[in-house]
Amino acid sequence: MTLESILFIVFAAVGLASALLLVTRRNPIISALYLILNFFALAGLYLTLHAQFIAVIQILVYAGAIMVLFVFVIMLLNLRDERSLREGLSWKKVFAAGVSFGLLMEVIYILMTSASGMTELLPAKATEIGTVEAIGSRLFTRFLFPFEVTSVLLTAAIVGAILLAKKKLD
């Protein structure tokens, strides 16, 4: 077993476990903390894929900025009795669970039977495109147009957010 596969197994296990704990905990703050752990595990997985830039961004943006927002919202909402959010078992849930399980089995079956081309090892190319330099230079050459379009998208989103959230218009 190489170091890489050991790291993969460790990060994947942490990721799965924290994701499970995230949805099963009753206290929202504890859920949020598990989400942070999940983000870190994911960042670790990105690192094993040689995607340094994404790994750093994952921690900075998700584990950092977005989590602060999450925790703020949880605290502002001030959920006193978490039990009020719980729902009983209904036929809808049973049906949904059945359909989900069926789909999961289908996906597993398909992946097992046609695994060809799915287990390709890391191409050397991935190492080239994962670095900050490579992403920077691509962003300002070949992908300049999408980069500019993103700025239009953000502008529109800001206009919309102000329109919807401003306390007193005019």
Place this chain on the structure above:
Amino acid sequence: MNTYLTDILQSGALMITTITGIVLLLVEANRRGRPATSFALAIVGLLAAGMTALIQMPAHGTGFSGMVQTGGFASFFAALFAVAGAMTIALSRSYLARIGWFRGEYAILTVFAVVGMMLIAASNDLIILFLGVELMSVCLYVLAGLARVRDRSNEAALKYFLLGAFATGFLLYGIALIYGAVGSTNFEAISAAFPAISAHIMFLAGAGLVVVGLSFKVSAVPFHMWAPDVYEGAPTTVSALMSTAAKAAAFSGFLVLFVRTFHFVGAGLNTVLAVIAAASMILGNVVAIAQTNIKRMLAYSSIAHAGYMLAGVAAANAIGLMGVAFYLVAYAFMNIGAFAVVSMVEDDHEQHLTLDDYAGLSKQRPLVAALMAVFMFALAGVPPFAGFFGKYYVFLAAVEGKMTWLAIVGVLTSLISAYYYLRIVVLMYFRDGAADVAAKPSVLTMVTVVLAALLVLQLGITPSVVVQAAQRFF
């Protein structure tokens, strides 16, 4: 640097619309409380963009290092989006003033939504397709919630946003899987690699997820649940934009992917598309009968029309491509017209939206009633209006594509649809009632609606204009 200048000039419509949006932002920032200026500027800018698109249609090419296509297909749809956008802004002016939400931001967001639509149609790369869908959707989420003191409007915006964000997730997963299978997001690269990977499991899964994401945006069954609530709750003119230009934009995404990139073959997903199409036609038309609110009825009718158009996509042949393009143009004008009449009859407090409010409309407002009758006949697919040829082409395509059953479903459900469209005409002309149009429609609104009616008639008489343009798409 020079090449960039030519790129900018080549995609003129896109640039003019974007610049219009930015200029509107600056105008709004400096001249507070004068939304009329913004509305006028937006209409002028969009019409200029539409003209530019029509002029640039014959010149094919790609620009911005292969990110967008120019001319042909992209220009055709850019012109449609620009005109539809300009028409909804023109209609909104007096309607929004009446309901108290006449604000410059409306024009800004509509213009940016049109930019997003143009990007979808012009996309030559999955990234641009995604960004276009996002830009369009973000603007529409906000526009749906524009009347933020109304509960319904808030409900519409929130529903559309939550489900839309979910659908975007599907689209993005699909794009990621296609990228994983091909190693590129560029349509030319995918197109070249297509024969080899068309049966690759990862590619198929990706294409399937993209179908889910786009089906949501065109409100096809079973991804239609949001449409009735959103169309009902959003301001009426916003519903007009969502059901016409935004739907056309999502369909242009379908066409770019399936016709151009997957070479008509549709990655083996044609049967899936055909089933979605049949389900949309049946559910949309049958449930529309039971509606008493006209906006909900038009929403279900819009689901049904998405089904007809998807039949053209599923047929996967040249007639289908042309048929869908024609249908989108025709449907845009008929539905903008229908929603415009709804916005005229609606009063200032979300009342007068039931079908019964249309009883006796022909006595009070003969011209409005006559126009509504034109749009209803066109939606039902009665010749000589444009709706007839739209249906004719997509059903013909289905037969040619060896999907006769789909064409049969289409014709049968069209018969059902005639019932609820013509019911409005009967109510307007043969029932007495206190139909009371809220206010005298403004000149701008009337001119726009008459223009829409004339276009519906014109396209029905000379469909060849669009047919010829469609032959030089790619």
